Amino acid sequence: MQRSATIEDVAAAAGVSRQTVSRAMNAMPGISPATKAQVLAVARSLHYRPSRFGRGLAKADHRMLGLVLNDVTNPYYPALASAVTGTANRAGWNVLLADTSHSTDREALLADLAGQVDGVVGYLWLDPETQDRLFNGIPVVEIDPPRRQPLHGAVTFNLRPAMRDLVRYLADLGVQRVLMIDEAPPDGMSARARVFASELERGGLIFDHAPIETGSVAGDLAAIGATLDAHPGAETVLAYNDLSALGVMGALRDRGRRVPADVRVIGIDGLSIGELITPRPTTLAIDLTEVGRLAVELVLGMRTGEIPLSGPDARRRVRHRLLLRDSA
């Protein structure tokens, strides 16, 4: 790994000063076309690439955004990543990606990330002390944070209105009870399930709750199948996300039951891949393009000082909405 050329090397080889090399490399005014051409030729021949560290030290504004996701192979996250990178790039920011799903030491990965970036967006899922220690002083925007009072900035989700619309829609169809296949968090019921339960009750419907351990796709499928077998009478199923809704639809078909004729299935997320699937899953959709844009804009505003690093002004709220397609 040979030492690479520096501005000094180029200056010496071209017989000019460092400053002139800098002018040529950065397309600055005040340099004759001839000198510029010669310097650029020399730079090229030496494989000269300006050091980002030298540059970063000498210049003021830095624009590296850390994006923390949990498992990019779940299409939910790429949809978000696409919005975040798009908005960030348009604002001149680079995006450093951390997928924490494969990491044996999540905290070490995030600590490393923290040292490389000027702002963070995504799913941190850290206890407050750790989060404060790692991201002490830089803009942080959590997405759908688990806490009611997020430590830093946040884009929070409002699932309730869509849940209410769903309950009304189902009630109009004559549905009397709904089985929710839920991921099993440590405390037994997800926040989504809690909202759904309260909205079902409000509408006078019965809530059946089936928490399953989630992990591998194969494991999820097995658990979903077992759950359906344990609830043979279920005619309406809400899955905890679109991916699990696909699993539910597949398991139902394996059991000879038609969707939506025999069983209605509803997902959560609103992934665009749903448009390609038959039947297209009805779902509670969140606009991830909007979510990503808002999150990045919060970071940018925090960076300039227009937006505080925490508190109510550092939050934005996005609603899910009921997206009726074919599966319910």
Added chain:
Amino acid sequence: MQRSATIEDVAAAAGVSRQTVSRAMNAMPGISPATKAQVLAVARSLHYRPSRFGRGLAKADHRMLGLVLNDVTNPYYPALASAVTGTANRAGWNVLLADTSHSTDREALLADLAGQVDGVVGYLWLDPETQDRLFNGIPVVEIDPPRRQPLHGAVTFNLRPAMRDLVRYLADLGVQRVLMIDEAPPDGMSARARVFASELERGGLIFDHAPIETGSVAGDLAAIGATLDAHPGAETVLAYNDLSALGVMGALRDRGRRVPADVRVIGIDGLSIGELITPRPTTLAIDLTEVGRLAVELVLGMRTGEIPLSGPDARRRVRHRLLLRDSA
């Protein structure tokens, strides 16, 4: 945007030298526990975060990998991204993500990326002059490069053996002709289609080719539907990737045709989301975990000098394989 604390500020506030601050921050030996604790407390209270530029300039090895993808909302890319970030993180590298699909100025985005990284992996799709100019001197590994002789390193795909297996499988089923719904590249037929055509011919089957303009999902769906209507007799369809295979399956169902009973459908890629879909698409699968791992390992080897920056030793080859599921 207030100026943030530097090592000098911490040293002054703690009444020690910069060197001592450095020792405390980096958990180095040769510092008394008391001093260390005090320095860390001061650092914390000042929201001190060591500058990555200062650090980078003073230290030798840098580990930032650029990952260039075309559209992360196509699940193919996240599967690759997951493997790349996993392998890179394990080796102590950070990953800078560039999704070029939303970019109005792809070259500018890549030029910016080039200035931030110590190696590049992904889909560059640049003409040789531009590629050489942007990535002059750093390790570059293209994935499935369009050129026979890639300019830098590469992980190339070998689709032929799987195509041959597919043709044999279809021939055994009594299939006599296959319609390929192909993306339409500038020159009219994709590399995949060419391989397929030659293998079909070799097996004595007839090749029907239907290039479609690809772009938005909705646009693809419309084009796929129109193509199927134009080929009402098609009983076996190869789609140019798994996503388009889903589109084909949906369009067939809309037309009252069953898969695979009436029409067999085959995709390319082997996306794991296929496991969740009914019928599960038969496909020519590439192991993207392997691809990502090989690509990163090439960059690491190039970095240390064990692997040349270009030429045959800078290439790895990965085979697709026929993955029989339910749709054919």
Added chain:
DNA sequence: CTGAAAGCGCTTACAG
């Protein structure tokens, strides 16, 4: 255990 000095590779005023 602690500190003074040198150096990493750039850019930004400032002179000429």
Added chain:
DNA sequence: CTGAAAGCGCTTACAG
């Protein structure tokens, strides 16, 4: 149009 000087914020030997 060109260059000499200062400074950005760290770490790495080297003294003490």
